[in-house]
Amino acid sequence: MSNFLKKRYKQLEAYVPGEQPKGMKYIKLNTNESPYPPSEATVQAVSSEAALKLNLYPDPSCIDLKKVIADRYCLSHENVFVSNGSDDILNFAFMAFGEKAVFPDITYGFYEVFCQLHGIEYEKIPLDENLNIVKNDYMKDNAMIAIANPNAPTGLALKKSDIEEILRANPNHVVLIDEAYIDFGGESAVDLIGKYPNLLVVQTFSKSRSLAGARIGFAFANEELIKDLEKIKYSTNPYSINKMSLNAGIAAVQSDLYYRACCGEIIKTREFCIDKLRKLGFFVTDSKANFLFVKSDAISGEMLYEKLRKKGILVRHFNGERIKEYNRITIGTPEEMNAFLTAVKEILN
Ligand SMILES: *Cc1c(COP(=O)(O)O)cnc(C)c1O
Numbered sequence: 451m452s453n454f455l456k457k458r459y460k461q462l463e464a465y466v467p468g469e470q471p472k473g474m475k476y477i478k479l480n481t482n483e484s485p486y487p488p489s490e491a492t493v494q495a496v497s498s499e500a501a502l503k504l505n506l507y508p509d510p511s512c513i514d515l516k517k518v519i520a521d522r523y524c525l526s527h528e529n530v531f532v533s534n535g536s537d538d539i540l541n542f543a544f545m546a547f548g549e550k551a552v553f554p555d556i557t558y559g560f561y562e563v564f565c566q567l568h569g570i571e572y573e574k575i576p577l578d579e580n581l582n583i584v585k586n587d588y589m590k591d592n593a594m595i596a597i598a599n600p601n602a603p604t605g606l607a608l609k610k611s612d613i614e615e616i617l618r619a620n621p622n623h624v625v626l627i628d629e630a631y632i633d634f635g636g637e638s639a640v641d642l643i644g645k646y647p648n649l650l651v652v653q654t655f656s657k658s659r660s661l662a663g664a665r666i667g668f669a670f671a672n673e674e675l676i677k678d679l680e681k682i683k684y685s686t687n688p689y690s691i692n693k694m695s696l697n698a699g700i701a702a703v704q705s706d707l708y709y710r711a712c713c714g715e716i717i718k719t720r721e722f723c724i725d726k727l728r729k730l731g732f733f734v735t736d737s738k739a740n741f742l743f744v745k746s747d748a749i750s751g752e753m754l755y756e757k758l759r760k761k762g763i764l765v766r767h768f769n770g771e772r773i774k775e776y777n778r779i780t781i782g783t784p785e786e787m788n789a790f791l792t793a794v795k796e797i798l799n
Pocket of ligand 1: 482534535536537538558598602628630653654655656662665666667
């Protein structure tokens, strides 16, 4: 740290992303990327012809991308916001709406980082002993609420009716539903947008659309909330989505059938793995996401992580007190998951 850093950032603890290993080839099950490549049309959209236009700025309004997304979700483009990954949108949302914020004690680590970054007072509400979000803990209407649904890293989903109750109980605060994993089996709140002016639904191309590297996030809300987010975006970086990614995003929405099929495969593989791991004595949550959250009485979370790593398989281990016996395992291809299951069996023996 230099002597020049402002006082308010000295205590800030940045988010720690999962490793992106170089060199040794790992089976990479640690950052919830899709194991499947983007569709052919998506790849075509970022071919060298598109690169020839990189001398020009991208469209800051992102209107073409907004329109295809709006069509796909049966909304107006005025209800759609897009930016550089959903992390960007979460950042803007905390900046714009977080006088005070509440979120679960075990959830996406970035919510706390954004609160610290922007000096937002926040409260972490404990999950129950089965790692579920207790909806009655979110009925106070005293703060912006951020809920990942399905939650990460537990994979557990809230019912849409529970979300609707939370929305109704908090008319004076934004309720942000982070649906990064919604395409793997949860119930989306998108169709509540017209009914609740305090609802902000955030999604991403990173997980279910095989575009983590393109950095495209999108969000749905009432027009006025969208305008507030635009104000923040235009006050930071109006060109936050680059030209190549805009093209890729449009093509990806148009390749919906392909990505739905990929999600279907991932769901099938997930259910297969849940069954196998439970038979091996693991406790496995009922994940509705593209990852598993597992622990075993036979081996500590950290030990399993280390031993898998030595066998060339990377998973994600968190040190948090309540979850340190668990590992989060991204669903890969069936071949990758068979290699993972074989490695787990060897380790347990
Ligand atoms: C991966 C993830 C994100 C970030 O997605 P990007 O669009 O790649 O920035 C947001 N929220 C949750 C819960 C995630 O797991």
